[in-house]
Amino acid sequence: MSSSKLLPGTYTATSVTAFLLQPGQVKTIRACPSTWINESVLSLEPGTVMEADVHNKSVPLENGSLAPIDRLRRERSDSPTPGLVEGTEPGAGQDSAMFVHAQSFEDLTADAEQGQEEEEEEEVREEEGGGDSERTPEIGEPKNEGGGSEETQGPCSKEEEEEEEEGGEAGKPIYSRYGTEEALSSTMGVMMALVSFVEAEKNIIRSIHAEGYKVVFLRKSPLVLVGVSRTRQSERELTRELLYIYYQIISLLTLTQLNHIFQHKQNYDLRRLLAGSEHLTDNLLRLLDQDPGLLLSAVTCLPLPSSSRDVISSSLQAARAKSLVFSILLAGSRLVTLVRKKDQFLHHMDLHLLFNLVGSSSAFREGEGWTPICLPKFNTAGFFHAHISYLEPASELCLILVSTDREDFFNLSDCKRRFLERLRRRSAYQALHEALQAPSYPVSQVGIPDLRHFVYKSKSSGLYTSPEIPVPYQSEEEQERLMGLYQYLHSRMHHPIRPLRSIYRCAEKENLLAWVTSGFELYLCFSPLGTKALAVSAINKLLKWIRKEEDRLFILSPQTY
Amino acid sequence: MAEKKVGSRREFLGKASALRVKMVILGSSGVGKSSLALRFSKDEFKNSSPTVGCAYLTQVVCLHDVTLRFEIWDTAGQEKYHSVTPLYYRGAHAALVVYDISKRESFVRAQLWLRELEKHYIPGETVVGLVGNKTDLPNIRQVSLQEGQSLAESKGLVFMETSAKSGEQTSELLLNIAHRVNQRTMDKDRDLTEWREAECVELYQGNRPHPLTACCPIGP
Numbered sequence: 001m002s003s004s005k006l007l008p009g010t011y012t013a014t015s016v017t018a019f020l021l022q023p024g025q026v027k028t029i030r031a032c033p034s035t036w037i038n039e040s041v042l043s044l045e046p047g048t049v050m051e052a053d054v055h056n057k058s059v060p061l062e063n064g065s066l067a068p069i070d071r072l073r074r075e076r077s078d079s080p081t082p083g084l085v086e087g088t089e090p091g092a093g094q095d096s097a098m099f100v101h102a103q104s105f106e107d108l109t110a111d112a113e114q115g116q117e118e119e120e121e122e123e124v125r126e127e128e129g130g131g132d133s134e135r136t137p138e139i140g141e142p143k144n145e146g147g148g149s150e151e152t153q154g155p156c157s158k159e160e161e162e163e164e165e166e167g168g169e170a171g172k173p174i175y176s177r178y179g180t181e182e183a184l185s186s187t188m189g190v191m192m193a194l195v196s197f198v199e200a201e202k203n204i205i206r207s208i209h210a211e212g213y214k215v216v217f218l219r220k221s222p223l224v225l226v227g228v229s230r231t232r233q234s235e236r237e238l239t240r241e242l243l244y245i246y247y248q249i250i251s252l253l254t255l256t257q258l259n260h261i262f263q264h265k266q267n268y269d270l271r272r273l274l275a276g277s278e279h280l281t282d283n284l285l286r287l288l289d290q291d292p293g294l295l296l297s298a299v300t301c302l303p304l305p306s307s308s309r310d311v312i313s314s315s316l317q318a319a320r321a322k323s324l325v326f327s328i329l330l331a332g333s334r335l336v337t338l339v340r341k342k343d344q345f346l347h348h349m350d351l352h353l354l355f356n357l358v359g360s361s362s363a364f365r366e367g368e369g370w371t372p373i374c375l376p377k378f379n380t381a382g383f384f385h386a387h388i389s390y391l392e393p394a395s396e397l398c399l400i401l402v403s404t405d406r407e408d409f410f411n412l413s414d415c416k417r418r419f420l421e422r423l424r425r426r427s428a429y430q431a432l433h434e435a436l437q438a439p440s441y442p443v444s445q446v447g448i449p450d451l452r453h454f455v456y457k458s459k460s461s462g463l464y465t466s467p468e469i470p471v472p473y474q475s476e477e478e479q480e481r482l483m484g485l486y487q488y489l490h491s492r493m494h495h496p497i498r499p500l501r502s503i504y505r506c507a508e509k510e511n512l513l514a515w516v517t518s519g520f521e522l523y524l525c526f527s528p529l530g531t532k533a534l535a536v537s538a539i540n541k542l543l544k545w546i547r548k549e550e551d552r553l554f555i556l557s558p559q560t561y
Numbered sequence: 562m563a564e565k566k567v568g569s570r571r572e573f574l575g576k577a578s579a580l581r582v583k584m585v586i587l588g589s590s591g592v593g594k595s596s597l598a599l600r601f602s603k604d605e606f607k608n609s610s611p612t613v614g615c616a617y618l619t620q621v622v623c624l625h626d627v628t629l630r631f632e633i634w635d636t637a638g639q640e641k642y643h644s645v646t647p648l649y650y651r652g653a654h655a656a657l658v659v660y661d662i663s664k665r666e667s668f669v670r671a672q673l674w675l676r677e678l679e680k681h682y683i684p685g686e687t688v689v690g691l692v693g694n695k696t697d698l699p700n701i702r703q704v705s706l707q708e709g710q711s712l713a714e715s716k717g718l719v720f721m722e723t724s725a726k727s728g729e730q731t732s733e734l735l736l737n738i739a740h741r742v743n744q745r746t747m748d749k750d751r752d753l754t755e756w757r758e759a760e761c762v763e764l765y766q767g768n769r770p771h772p773l774t775a776c777c778p779i780g781p
Contacts, residue, residue: 252641273640276591276637276639277611279610357613360610361611361612361613362607362609363612363616364613364616366598366599366609367598367616367618368618369614369616370614370615370616371613371614371615373614406645406648407648409617413617
């Protein structure tokens with residue numbers, strides 16, 4: 001591949017390059033600015049683009065998983081054991097789940113692979129990376145799907161560089177994380193040639209492994225996304241990241257509109273429609289490197305006494321409007337509460353897209369935002385309309401009201417006013433402000449000496465908790481390195497052929513332990529001086545602590561309208 | 562007759578009340594619409610990321626006989642949102658079409674926006690202003706003052722060059738628009754009823770960041 005420009009060396013340790021291509025030949029466009037404005041900027045009739053409303057009944061909901069899934073509810077145990085049944089683990093909601101029940105990584109990637117399953121997988125393995133530490137352990141690894149556990153000793157080779165590219169159907173670049181699309185157009189051409197060459201044989205190219213690089217392809221017609229990476233992330237992890245980027249684009253345009261555009265104009269330059277939204281994609285890619293929530297398909301909450309949280313939820317619940325489907329109160333990137341319409345579930349991926357939208361735009365601080373947004377896991381065909389505003393100008397508290405009616409701005413604005421009025425009269429508002437002073441907790445609260453950091457996810461509630469990043473990982477590089485380690489553990493635990501229940505790994509600078517049961521996922525990072533026995537005994541202690549604190553750390557009683 | 566109505570209505574409303582004025586800001590990406598809106602409402606300047614969808618801000622303008630509460634719809638310039646912008650200029654009392662004096666393309670687009678607006682507003686009812694923004698960048702100016710002026714004159718628009726960054730001419734612009742909107746409502750019988758319909762005084766009294774009683778010309 002003539003991809004010398006792409007190859008790392010110049011990139012930082014966990015950089016991800018992303019490209020996005022679309023059909024049509026690579027060519028330079030925009031010959032005459034005034035004419036292209038004329039033909040398409042203003043000639044878009046109102047409604048052609050954003051007319052599709054979510055309440056359009058004729059539109060079938062994309063995923064059939066909107067209904068809650070009944071699950072076992074047993075008595076909650078005070079000293080939970082790793083054998084806990086799902087729904088009784090610490091952090092499991094008492095009533096119904098808030099999110100669409102997407103508890104596993106497989107749920108996320110399942111639809112990426114729909115339609116590909118019948119096709120034969122084409123994997124081009126040119127050469128396994130020299131000294132690839134990822135492949136060696138497989139030899140001695142138990143093959144059972146159940147209680148397999150693995151121990152790897154020895155220095156964990158330093159995180160390698162990672163990049164990602166994303167590309168599409170016939171080669172017109174849409175987005176690239178590094179470099180300009182134009183500069184990479186020849187690389188994009190190579191990508192497209194590969195994709196179409198393989199497809200000519202009725203196969204689908206999924207990945208290329210060469211010289212320590214993984215090149216992962218995600219084909220979501222009419223787009224092709226390509227990721228190039230040199231980190232430990234597995235192919236599936238990279239695919240998941242690409243899928244996020246894809247959904248990010250869908251959330252701005254809807255799939256219906258995207259298809260419509262390319263049906264009518266094969267070589268349409270999608271960058272025109274995505275102009276001004278690059279920062280959203282950039283920020284999303286950053287989150288993918290840093291936020292365990294996107295890795296675990298889960299959301300974290302602002303620690304808050306449950307009594308205060310309940311008051312806030314009921315205040316939010318009281319300020320309802322007919323068109324309101326979801327009300328979400330955020331503190332930074334943490335969930336304070338979420339109220340949903342009965343029988344409507346929000347997928348955590350959609351929630352992450354909303355978080356990303358709010359987190360990457362400063363504009364909502366100045367006034368009330370009102371924007372069409374597609375929540376692709378809910379329905380790829382239509383737009384919701386989101387009222388986004390901060391409770392107070394300098395506050396971290398951001399309220400997102402998701403409505404189905406694009407003319408309902410003033411109603412929702414009034415909902416916000418009523419919510420705020422009600423909340424201000426209650427002491428919970430004070431408690432909320434106090435909680436904002438300490439949005440996280442130090443790991444020392446848990447009282448396990450060698451424990452540096454952990455991530456615990458309750459599968460049934462789709463919520464996770466994690467202490468603040470401790471001292472050795474506070475720099476951005478170190479934080480991403482820690483995330484990289486978790487990513488590695490995660491990909492081992494969720495390996496498509498040989499999933500693991502637990503893994504203990506002594507790395508150069510830390511010891512790692514991961515434990516997955518039907519109820520939870522737990523990833524721990526210990527100081528390198530700890531032992532395996534201590535690490536294993538820490539699990540029970542930690543679970544007890546989480547059980548004790550679950551009222552504060554999780555949302556146990558979600559509200560509906 | 563009409564004048565009488567206006568007078569009595571306004572007396573009735575008293576000083577503490579305000580009439581709602583819907584104003585929409587249009588123009589291509591990056592010309593400074595959000596910065597202008599922020600100047601209008603808070604008299605601040607911040608570097609902002611591209612607007613997502615639309616932002617809603619308010620500002621109260623007191624003229625000598627009436628208080629106007631400007632409800633400013635700051636639209637996104639990006640193409641993907643253009644299909645929803647008619648939502649915002651529909652029924653607007655005022656529309657500002659903004660271009661960047663340092664980018665000719667934005668001036669070309671402003672003309673397209675004007676053409677688009679003409680399809681939707683009834684002449685004489687909506688006050689349309691043409692705004693050349695970023696006068697703080699005189700060195701890279703691509704659109705001359707005269708060009709803007711003559712375009713505005715040919716269409717009978719309010720014209721002004723501003724700098725949202727330095728605040729130059731922004732309050733003058735809002736005041737100018739306010740006077741014209743006020744004039745129109747005085748003149749037009751038809752407008753008056755629409756105004757009444759749109760009034761929603763009780764809703765906003767007492768619980769807004771800008772107290773309606775604080776009668777300052779412009780800015781906080």
